[in-house]
Amino acid sequence: MIASVVLLASAFASAGAARADDRSTTADRAFAAAATDAGRARTVDGLPALVLDAHRAGGLEARENSLSGIDHALDSGVVDVVDLDVRRLGDGSLGVMHDPTVDRVTTSTGATSAYTREEWQALTLDIGSWLVPEPEPEAPPTLAEVLRRFGDRTVFTVEVKEGLLDEVAALLRDRRLTDSVLVNTNEPDVARAVHELGLRSHLWRTRTQMRTDDPRRWAGWLDVVDVDVRARRALLEDFVDSGVPRVWAHTVTTRAARDRAVRLGADGIVTDDPRYVAGLTDRYPASPTVVTVQRSPRTVQVSDRTEARVVVSSESGPVLPEGQVTIGSRVVTGRTVARPRPGVSTVRISAAAAEKGRTRVRFVVVAGSGEERRWPTGRTSVRLRVAGEDLQLLPSPTTDGRVLEVGVRLLDSAARDYTGPAAERGTGVGTVADLARAGLRLQVIRDGEVVHRQRRDGADTGTTGDGAGRVVFTPYEAEQRGPHTVRVVQRGPVYRHVVVEQEVRLG
Missing domain, CATH: 2.60.40.10 (Immunoglobulins)
Structure with missing residues (x-):
């Protein structure tokens, strides 16, 4: 792998004279050449100078966080480190899964913490249906199962999602893998605690976190710092020069991002698609x-x-x-x-x-x-x-003997003259609904009984779009003199239900 670093450095030193696709092709050859060294390391100290880390076991190219995914990563010939996520199960066992629930990746539902080890092993992973060939059905593994099967074959980095340091430490000591597994976290205090437990520490940082980080403070106890490949050049270079022994870049899924990371001094690439990033295939893996x-x-x-x-x-x-x-x-x-x-x-x-x-x-x-x-x-x-948009109805009934004529002024809540409780003025986003979609119903009531009904659609009769209009109902001649109630109801599809009443005397 050291030879591949020299080859990459040589390619990027002449970046100004070379075309970008030529540089990427050179990097492809370097990563492909590194296949003779990849996967040989059994300890963190034995890792090559340029590392390829299969994030979630290479989740774009294989079933994430699974035994078949780990097999696929190791069979690639280019993967040096396999990256997994660990969560606590209901009986204290350590399950391998990224999410706090099993919903996304299995045929079941519920929190990971709700399952015992026995129940965990009865689950069925169904993530990866887009892969060709589609992986065979399998259960999500436990960390103990992964280490028992693969612990002597490669280096792992295990992200502890809920603390779990004591449990992970006990498992690694029991299997004598404390120098073969990096314990990964996003919290500097946790990473320091990892180191103090005698384990190998791995700290990842987001682009936002990097802006206020001082990685030099970590150089005395941190084994790997894992930086956001999208960060500004100056930030990446600060981390490379921090004194932390290894600086890896995540999450790299294109060769352009790979080239940038290595050109700026990263000595590890964390990727979901290790075969593509290493140049073994030209087909980008398109998951859903x-x-x-x-x-x-x-x-x-x-x-x-x-x-x-x-x-x-x-x-x-x-x-x-x-x-x-x-x-x-x-x-x-x-x-x-x-x-x-x-x-x-x-x-x-x-x-x-x-x-x-x-x-x-x-x-x-x-x-x-x-x-x-x-x-x-x-x-x-x-x-x-x-x-419904708020609509203010202002009826203005007039009488002539027993003849009643009702006009109604309509004011949308965004209209200038609106005085109701839901005025949109001053919000900066006041908009007027379509007054023509207001459905008005007139009811004339005497002694509690409706004696006359009419319907009219609303209308914008002022300046177009100002939210003000007027509707006049056909005059009604009452059969009897005396007090009547004029009721106007809005029942159209876009304005809220509005009822207004006014007393009049006819005759």
Whole structure:
């Protein structure tokens, strides 16, 4: 593997004169040449100068966190380290799984902590249906099972999701693997505790965390620091120069990201697709596109807007920054208005064409490809509650003997003259619904009995779109003189239910 580092360094030293695809091809050859050394190390100290780490056992190319995935990684000939996740089961056993629940990767549901070891071994993994050939049915492993089967064949890095240091330490000591397994965490204090227990420490950091980190403070006790490959160049170089013995980069799924990481001094590549990143295949592994609504849209009035936050990622892989989120619904529309982080979209949703009630908002990412990545179509949906727009009704009945004429002024909650409780003015997003979709019903009541009914649609009779209108009902001649009640009701599909009453005397 040392020869491969020299080859890479030579390639990147002449980066200014070489084309990017030429440099990547050279790196492909270097990683492929390293296959003669890959997987030979049995301890952390025996790892080669340039390391390829199969994240979740290489979850884009094999079933993540599984025995078959580990077999696939080791059979690749390019993997030096296998990366796994560990969670505590209900009886204290250590199960290998990334998520806190089994829902995403098995045919069952529930928290990982709800299962005993015996129940765990009866589960069936169903993640990886896109793989060709599709893996055979298998149970999720325990950490003890993984170490019993593979502990003397490769180096592992195990991320402890819920503490678990004492349990992991006891298992590693019992199997005499304290120098063959890195214990991984995102918390510096936990990483230091790992070191103090006599284990090999591995700390990963996000791009945001790196901005305030001082990795030099960790150099005396940290074995591996694992940095975000998307971080700025200066940050990556600070970590490379920190004195920590090994600096790896995560999560690398393209050769362009691989080349950048190595060019800036990283000596390890953490990847979901080790065969592709190492140049053994030119086919990018396209797992299903996962569209996740991280923040659901709030209840919205007809004609108004709300927002949702949507994450686009690959199943068993990283986020997809290139995936464009669209709205695939008939009665609501939307568009992406911001991308606060790679793979995360803020989608603004308009209910201008909706009616009050509940509707489904479908978020769609159409199949596509970037410079290297390719992905299939992905979709998900959430329910959106659409409340009726507030409408103020101001009836103005006039009488002439027994003849009653009722005019009604309509004011949308965004109208200038609206004085009701739900005024939209000052919100910066005040919008007017369609007054023509207001359904008005006139009822004339005498002695508790409705003696006359009429219907009229609303109308925008002022400046178009100002939310103000007026409707006049056909005059009604009462059969009897005396007190009557004029009731006007709004029952249309876009405005909330409104009832106003006014007393008049006829005759």
